[in-house]
Amino acid sequence: MRGVSHLTDLSSGSAQPASQGNAATVGGDDIILELRDLEKRYGHIQALKRSTLAFRRGEIHAIVGENGAGKSTLIKLLTGVIRRSGGTIVWNGQEVDLSTPNEAIALGINAVHQEVVLCRHLSVAANIFLGDESTKFGLLQRRDMTRAAQKILDDMGFSLPADVILDTLTIGQQQLVATARASLRGTKFIIFDEPTAYLTRQEATQLFALIRRLKAEGVTVVYISHRMEEVFELADRVSVLRDGTHVGTRNIDETDDAELVSLMINRTLDQIYHKEQIPFGKTLLETCNLSGKGFTDISITLRAGEIVGLYGLIGAGRSEFALSVFGRNPKTSGDILWKEQPVDISNERKAIDLGIALAPESRRDQGLNLNLPIGFNINLPVYDQLMAGPIIDHGEERRRADQQIKDLGIKTPSRRSLASSMSGGNQQKIVIGKWLNHGAEVFIFDEPTVGVDVGTKAEIYRLFAKLLKNGAGIILISSYLPEVYELADTLHVFREGHLVGSQTDRERSHEDILAEAIGV
Amino acid sequence: MTTEITPTTTKTRRNFSFLFALTLVGLLVLICVALSIATPNFATGNNISNLLRQGSMIAILAIGQTFVIITAGIDLSVGAIVGFSTVVVAGLIQSGMPVYLAIIITLIMGLLIGFFHAFGIVKMGLPPFIITLATLTSLRGIGLLMTNGSTINITDASFNQFSRESFLGVPNLFWMVIIVAVPAFVFLHLSKWGRYLYAVGSNPEAARLSGVSVPKMIYIAYGLSAMCAAIVGVMLAARLGVGNATQGEGWELQAIASSVIGGTSLFGAVGSVHGPLIGAFILATISNGANLLNVNSFWQRIITGALIIIIVFFDQLRRRNR
Numbered sequence: 001m002r003g004v005s006h007l008t009d010l011s012s013g014s015a016q017p018a019s020q021g022n023a024a025t026v027g028g029d030d031i032i033l034e035l036r037d038l039e040k041r042y043g044h045i046q047a048l049k050r051s052t053l054a055f056r057r058g059e060i061h062a063i064v065g066e067n068g069a070g071k072s073t074l075i076k077l078l079t080g081v082i083r084r085s086g087g088t089i090v091w092n093g094q095e096v097d098l099s100t101p102n103e104a105i106a107l108g109i110n111a112v113h114q115e116v117v118l119c120r121h122l123s124v125a126a127n128i129f130l131g132d133e134s135t136k137f138g139l140l141q142r143r144d145m146t147r148a149a150q151k152i153l154d155d156m157g158f159s160l161p162a163d164v165i166l167d168t169l170t171i172g173q174q175q176l177v178a179t180a181r182a183s184l185r186g187t188k189f190i191i192f193d194e195p196t197a198y199l200t201r202q203e204a205t206q207l208f209a210l211i212r213r214l215k216a217e218g219v220t221v222v223y224i225s226h227r228m229e230e231v232f233e234l235a236d237r238v239s240v241l242r243d244g245t246h247v248g249t250r251n252i253d254e255t256d257d258a259e260l261v262s263l264m265i266n267r268t269l270d271q272i273y274h275k276e277q278i279p280f281g282k283t284l285l286e287t288c289n290l291s292g293k294g295f296t297d298i299s300i301t302l303r304a305g306e307i308v309g310l311y312g313l314i315g316a317g318r319s320e321f322a323l324s325v326f327g328r329n330p331k332t333s334g335d336i337l338w339k340e341q342p343v344d345i346s347n348e349r350k351a352i353d354l355g356i357a358l359a360p361e362s363r364r365d366q367g368l369n370l371n372l373p374i375g376f377n378i379n380l381p382v383y384d385q386l387m388a389g390p391i392i393d394h395g396e397e398r399r400r401a402d403q404q405i406k407d408l409g410i411k412t413p414s415r416r417s418l419a420s421s422m423s424g425g426n427q428q429k430i431v432i433g434k435w436l437n438h439g440a441e442v443f444i445f446d447e448p449t450v451g452v453d454v455g456t457k458a459e460i461y462r463l464f465a466k467l468l469k470n471g472a473g474i475i476l477i478s479s480y481l482p483e484v485y486e487l488a489d490t491l492h493v494f495r496e497g498h499l500v501g502s503q504t505d506r507e508r509s510h511e512d513i514l515a516e517a518i519g520v
Numbered sequence: 521m522t523t524e525i526t527p528t529t530t531k532t533r534r535n536f537s538f539l540f541a542l543t544l545v546g547l548l549v550l551i552c553v554a555l556s557i558a559t560p561n562f563a564t565g566n567n568i569s570n571l572l573r574q575g576s577m578i579a580i581l582a583i584g585q586t587f588v589i590i591t592a593g594i595d596l597s598v599g600a601i602v603g604f605s606t607v608v609v610a611g612l613i614q615s616g617m618p619v620y621l622a623i624i625i626t627l628i629m630g631l632l633i634g635f636f637h638a639f640g641i642v643k644m645g646l647p648p649f650i651i652t653l654a655t656l657t658s659l660r661g662i663g664l665l666m667t668n669g670s671t672i673n674i675t676d677a678s679f680n681q682f683s684r685e686s687f688l689g690v691p692n693l694f695w696m697v698i699i700v701a702v703p704a705f706v707f708l709h710l711s712k713w714g715r716y717l718y719a720v721g722s723n724p725e726a727a728r729l730s731g732v733s734v735p736k737m738i739y740i741a742y743g744l745s746a747m748c749a750a751i752v753g754v755m756l757a758a759r760l761g762v763g764n765a766t767q768g769e770g771w772e773l774q775a776i777a778s779s780v781i782g783g784t785s786l787f788g789a790v791g792s793v794h795g796p797l798i799g800a801f802i803l804a805t806i807s808n809g810a811n812l813l814n815v816n817s818f819w820q821r822i823i824t825g826a827l828i829i830i831i832v833f834f835d836q837l838r839r840r841n842r
Contacts, residue, residue, distance in 0.1 A: 326729070328728070328729060347733075348728055348729055348730075348731050349731045349733065352730075352731040353731075358729060360729055365723070365725060365726075366723075366725050366726055366729055367726055367729070368723065368726055369718070369719050369722035369723045369726050369727065369789070370722065370723065371722050371789050371790070372718055372719070372722045372789060376715065376718070376719075379715075380715070380719055380726075380727070380730040380731075380732070381730045381731050383712035383715050383716070384712065386712065387711075387712055390706070390710075390711055391706060391710040391711055392710055392711060392712060392715070434730065
């Protein structure tokens with residue numbers, strides 16, 4: 001009954017008959033884990049509202065939903081990190097409590113989290129065997145463990161050394177180590193939370209192969225992702241969460257992008273890539289043969305009203321280029337021109353004062369002061385302008401913060417809430433808000449939509465159009481080709497620190513550009 | 521939807537910090553009331569003045585320490601700077617220098633010691649714990665070398681008199697707390713520099729990419745902390761009438777304890793000026809009361825330790841429930 005009532009809640013989103021969703025939710029006896037009327041409340045806030053979901057043995061079950069739809073809450077409930085407020089959890093036909101992480105692990109439930117939760121200073125092998133070390137007479141068998149770990153990694157098809165310190169690997173490689181760790185030890189149920197966010201294409205391919213193998217071995221895989229094409233590539237079934245409610249489960253071959261998106265956001269998305277042609281104005285920023293750490297000889301021009309896209313694989317030198325333009329890293333040669341005048345941008349303050357804004361690649365590490373309030377973050381670049389004598393004009397401080405929160409639709413009870421309490425999409429809006437507040441003319445967005453749901457993506461793209469109309473220019477760095485392809489007026493392709501191709505009229509296909517970026 | 525729109529939590533950070541400060545004041549008042557009942561000697565003008573004098577020095581150290589801890593650092597050298605400053609100010613006065621000049625030079629010296637810490641952190645890449653631990657031991661050594669291990673007696677009566685006198689019925693040493701705390705409050709809570717300190721403590725990279733000069737803020741924080749310690753050194757020299765490099769032993773830990781009791785987080789980006797002030801006077805009152813009640817001084821240390829655990833534990837609970 002519960003399932004039916006949920007689907008009838010779906011007033012406008014889908015015309016699918018309720019019976020179909022129901023049939024997909026309650027399957028046969030091959031159900032490994034069933035959640036009945038599961039609920040989680042934090043005080044007055046309901047993070048998960050009486051959701052009923054069933055997972056089959058040996059299936060890849062995708063879960064999609066906007067940021068804040070309750071996906072993280074669901075993961076935490078399944079891994080015993082938090083305790084449910086109501087409902088029952090049935091594992092292999094038996095009701096279980098699942099109130100501690102140890103209980104989840106004992107059952108065979110494991111998760112690979114979006115942020116790597118491993119010991120950075122230990123070796124790959126030590127991380128894989130953490131908590132399960134092989135010992136002889138109480139002494140660690142380091143060599144045995146390294147050998148065993150190497151074998152595991154090789155078997156999984158990950159080309160990674162087992163004896164290096166985790167810290168020396170890229171985030172993507174660390175993610176693979178976390179995956180290897182989670183898929184060991186009698187895992188029967190494994191949850192991936194946005195696993196490809198930091199992976200290169202090759203790494204993602206290795207990961208997908210492993211996921212398919214786990215499935216073949218009868219392991220249930222829960223796959224959480226914002227990337228629709230991955231969901232369609234991998235999953236057998238897909239469940240949609242919206243506002244903490246399970247709104248439906250579909251077999252993958254009976255649904256499509258459009259239906260899932262409309263379930264997720266409860267409205268149709270006629271155009272995600274909102275793009276308006278705006279006549280280009282004067283030249284704002286120019287680099288002439290700029291070189292620095294990680295990139296060589298880059299010349300690009302940005303005009304008012306223009307989006308210049310920088311595409312390439314992670315590590316191709318795009319972010320390093322942006323950091324040098326912003327004065328974070330020193331350049332080694334070449335020039336930067338601002339409105340056709342040579343300028344010396346030797347630190348971030350100079351870039352900011354000229355009118356350059358950088359929304360950096362990592363919100364958590366570079367973009368936000370997470371344990372400080374939203375209003376604080378929004379005003380951080382402009383406290384200079386907020387001083388009334390020696391002290392801050394608090395009225396103006398409040399007004400500025402509230403204005404950005406309102407303009408950008410940041411979902412928060414107050415500007416005093418901590419940035420860490422916000423979902424990924426709202427955090428990205430805070431980063432953008434702080435530069436709108438500052439009033440820059442050149443905006444550098446480095447991977448602005450990583451880990452952001454489709455609704456927020458569309459909002460961010462509409463915001464780009466608004467900035468361009470106000471006479472700004474945008475440098476858009478992205479590893480997501482459809483995004484830069486559709487939005488950029490000029491698209492530059494980076495490979496190994498060099499600019500290897502440019503186009504202005506979308507004359508070349510996605511495949512051509514990808515080939516250029518990979519270098520085949 | 522069957523569920524009503526969930527009401528948003530309107531409790532805010534500021535309310536929490538205000539409530540916490542109120543709780544601390546409540547605790548302080550409670551201790552005072554209890555002590556007034558337990559011993560007739562507590563609520564006397566003489567004893568209260570004495571208590572204010574005792575507490576004021578740690579209070580000033582705690583304010584300086586808080587600036588540093590907000591940047592997610594630590595300053596272990598403040599006790600040693602106190603001792604060293606007593607030697608410097610005493611030596612200068614005894615060499616015939618005018619008192620005001622001797623004080624100014626001592627304070628500048630304190631500031632420079634702080635800048636040296638910042639230099640070690642920013643330019644040499646040393647952890648704050650290490651560089652300030654190094655000056656903790658070296659400064660005591662330098663002070664002992666300068667005096668050859670002996671004590672310098674200050675013969676200038678006006679200098680010594682200052683610490684014993686009162687203004688408007690309040691001891692001069694306590695006025696010093698107000699003279700330090702008011703600008704400190706404006707600096708930390710009302711100026712952009714305060715905001716930058718929090719930003720550096722929360723995420724230095726994000727602060728940098730927002731145009732905050734992280735090195736400058738480190739110099740300011742450690743400079744102010746060391747200068748607060750030099751101020752305390754001058755106050756102590758006046759109170760005891762001597763300069764001795766071994767003075768202020770362990771005061772850095774009392775300053776850190778006061779700061780932490782006052783709600784400062786050792787992880788950075790959380791703290792205030794008023795919290796550590798109250799924290800310092802809670803510690804001073806407990807020690808004063810224990811003396812009056814003839815509690816073994818060994819017990820005092822245990823009580824202080826237990827109090828730190830209890831208060832910080834409740835503070836953690838409060839943060840977690842947010």
